[in-house]
Amino acid sequence: MGILRRKRLAFILVVFFICFLGLALRLWRIQVVEGEVYACLALEQGSLSVSLEDAPRGRFLDRNLVPLDAGKTENRVVVFPEVVKNKDRAAADLAQILGVNEAAVKKHLAGGPVYLPYSLTPEQTGLIRQKNWTGIMALPVHLRYGENSLAAQTLGHLGKVSTYAEYADLAANSAKVYRYDDLVGKTGLEKVYEEDLKGNRPERAVRVFKDAKGKLLDGPGFEMEEQAPDRDRRDVVLTLDVRIQQVVEDIMDRQVDRGAVVVMEAGTGDILAMTSRPSFDPARPAQNIDGGAEGSSFDHCTALYQPGSVFKIVVAAAALEDNPARLHSSFTCLGENESLMHCWKLGGHGRINFTSAFAQSCNPTFARIGLDLGAQQLIEYARRLGLDNQNIIGYPMGYDPRQDLSLIGEPYNLVNCSIGQGPVLVTPLQVAAMTNTIVSGGIYREPRLVKEIRSSSSGSVAQEFYADAGNRAVSPDTAEILRSLMESVVDTGTGTEAAVTVFGSAGKTGSAQVGSSGEQTDAWFTGYAPRKNPRYVVTVLVEGGASGSESAAPIFREIMEKITGGQSPVL
Numbered sequence: 001m002g003i004l005r006r007k008r009l010a011f012i013l014v015v016f017f018i019c020f021l022g023l024a025l026r027l028w029r030i031q032v033v034e035g036e037v038y039a040c041l042a043l044e045q046g047s048l049s050v051s052l053e054d055a056p057r058g059r060f061l062d063r064n065l066v067p068l069d070a071g072k073t074e075n076r077v078v079v080f081p082e083v084v085k086n087k088d089r090a091a092a093d094l095a096q097i098l099g100v101n102e103a104a105v106k107k108h109l110a111g112g113p114v115y116l117p118y119s120l121t122p123e124q125t126g127l128i129r130q131k132n133w134t135g136i137m138a139l140p141v142h143l144r145y146g147e148n149s150l151a152a153q154t155l156g157h158l159g160k161v162s163t164y165a166e167y168a169d170l171a172a173n174s175a176k177v178y179r180y181d182d183l184v185g186k187t188g189l190e191k192v193y194e195e196d197l198k199g200n201r202p203e204r205a206v207r208v209f210k211d212a213k214g215k216l217l218d219g220p221g222f223e224m225e226e227q228a229p230d231r232d233r234r235d236v237v238l239t240l241d242v243r244i245q246q247v248v249e250d251i252m253d254r255q256v257d258r259g260a261v262v263v264m265e266a267g268t269g270d271i272l273a274m275t276s277r278p279s280f281d282p283a284r285p286a287q288n289i290d291g292g293a294e295g296s297s298f299d300h301c302t303a304l305y306q307p308g309s310v311f312k313i314v315v316a317a318a319a320l321e322d323n324p325a326r327l328h329s330s331f332t333c334l335g336e337n338e339s340l341m342h343c344w345k346l347g348g349h350g351r352i353n354f355t356s357a358f359a360q361s362c363n364p365t366f367a368r369i370g371l372d373l374g375a376q377q378l379i380e381y382a383r384r385l386g387l388d389n390q391n392i393i394g395y396p397m398g399y400d401p402r403q404d405l406s407l408i409g410e411p412y413n414l415v416n417c418s419i420g421q422g423p424v425l426v427t428p429l430q431v432a433a434m435t436n437t438i439v440s441g442g443i444y445r446e447p448r449l450v451k452e453i454r455s456s457s458s459g460s461v462a463q464e465f466y467a468d469a470g471n472r473a474v475s476p477d478t479a480e481i482l483r484s485l486m487e488s489v490v491d492t493g494t495g496t497e498a499a500v501t502v503f504g505s506a507g508k509t510g511s512a513q514v515g516s517s518g519e520q521t522d523a524w525f526t527g528y529a530p531r532k533n534p535r536y537v538v539t540v541l542v543e544g545g546a547s548g549s550e551s552a553a554p555i556f557r558e559i560m561e562k563i564t565g566g567q568s569p570v571l
Contacts, residue, residue: 156188
């Protein structure tokens with residue numbers, strides 16, 4: 001055999017090997033990687049079924065792997081119209097049992113297999129089962145949303161695929177199986193993690209098999225599938241703590257009509273609770289909890305507000321970093337007679353030192369300090385403290401361009417910005433992260449909301465989101481002084497209503513005048529507890545409050561006393 005011929009044979013063998021390898025890889029992908037998907041498709045083709053889950057999806061778990069919403073199970077009417085005998089008679093009897101319009105029941109019996117949208121009482125369940133209808137049964141259905149849905153704005157809600165463009169986008173960009181009327185994530189984390197959460201098959205279903213011509217097979221009839229493995233759905237593990245989230249939501253339900261509370265783990269930047277009011281029921285997202293109009297899915301925790309006097313933390317940080325001796329400076333406050341800016345205390349504070357000016361939230365003093373520092377210093381330290389960083393680890397959000405710290409440097413803005421008014425805009429979450437920076441010895445860390453993505457069936461971790469290592473924002477000495485200033489606010493200043501018994505607390509009040517003529521006040525308090533070895537950072541915003549002292553500080557105290565109650569600080 002000649003050399004040329006041997007080379008040709010070798011080349012042909014290599015080509016055949018490559019083709020075989022490609023075919024083997026494709027078969028491996030179909031059988032192993034995508035095997036669950038194809039198995040589900042084959043099963044659906046050869047049978048009729050009704051899912052006994054309204055939305056086959058993974059769960060949202062808190063930091064301790066406790067579900068944030070365990071959902072609920074209700075008995076529902078399951079119908080397979082193809083096998084129902086005498087549909088008119090069945091519709092009439094079923095409508096009488098359910099107490100609904102007969103035409104509505106007939107509509108369901110004219111379609112495909114489905115469960116009806118009516119909750120059954122025990123009596124109704126018993127009556128339906130006594131009828132022993134073929135193709136009509138009363139079975140328990142698991143609903144994703146229960147009676148107590150925590151962190152509704154953060155988790156978001158589901159809705160049916162509503163347009164062909166939406167369906168095409170989901171089908172093209174996902175390995176999951178989608179149908180036109182599937183429930184998919186519309187807002188919040190439900191939308192962000194749609195690809196991970198979506199399951200390919202329900203854990204519980206009732207099924208009847210058919211032959212190649214579509215006729216139902218004789219045999220055992222309807223089969224119940226329970227705890228069917230769905231290796232494709234995943235759970236999203238959050239940094240939230242169910243206990244703390246529940247405490248905050250209960251307090252806000254009683255005391256806050258509009259506003260936000262953020263609780264952060266001191267030192268790490270992990271978000272332990274995010275609560276926004278008004279809230280909504282994700283099972284009925286078109287209305288507020290109080291029955292009001294749509295719009296409560298708006299998350300106040302990540303919305304922009306004027307910070308008022310909590311911005312004085314930034315001014316104080318810049319002033320002390322620039323010249324620590326300012327701590328011993330003294331100022332004069334003439335109250336309503338000030339030419340630069342009136343003080344909230346009409347009679348004025350008179351001669352006042354830096355610590356007292358911070359504790360008493362003296363506006364003229366901080367306006368002068370802001371002018372002395374200049375706009376660029378304030379902009380620099382606001383950025384260092386994260387007041388232009390809208391990133392949340394594990395929760396990608398669109399950037400809101402209205403937040404523009406450079407506006408501090410525009411003409412006539414510096415005085416108002418020095419007390420947190422004018423074009424300065426921040427989110428409650430950013431304010432909590434700023435406060436955490438002071439608690440953390442001057443290290444700024446991006447807030448983290450998501451810890452990991454894990455398999456719902458095996459619990460194996462598919463993706464981790466690591467906490468931010470942090471960046472130096474201010475020196476440890478400056479951070480320590482700022483903590484002492486925030487303690488003075490609670491001891492002798494505007495924040496006495498935020499004093500936490502036993503453990504102690506510290507923080508800063510804020511009262512931002514908003515509206516075209518300042519007719520509304522947004523009340524703030526941001527702080528931490530315990531004083532020694534802080535464990536929690538809490539930021540409270542009450543829209544339309546009286547002031548930070550009267551409206552926000554007492555809520556801070558109640559939250560802190562509830563979440564630290566019975567727990568000794570770590571020494």
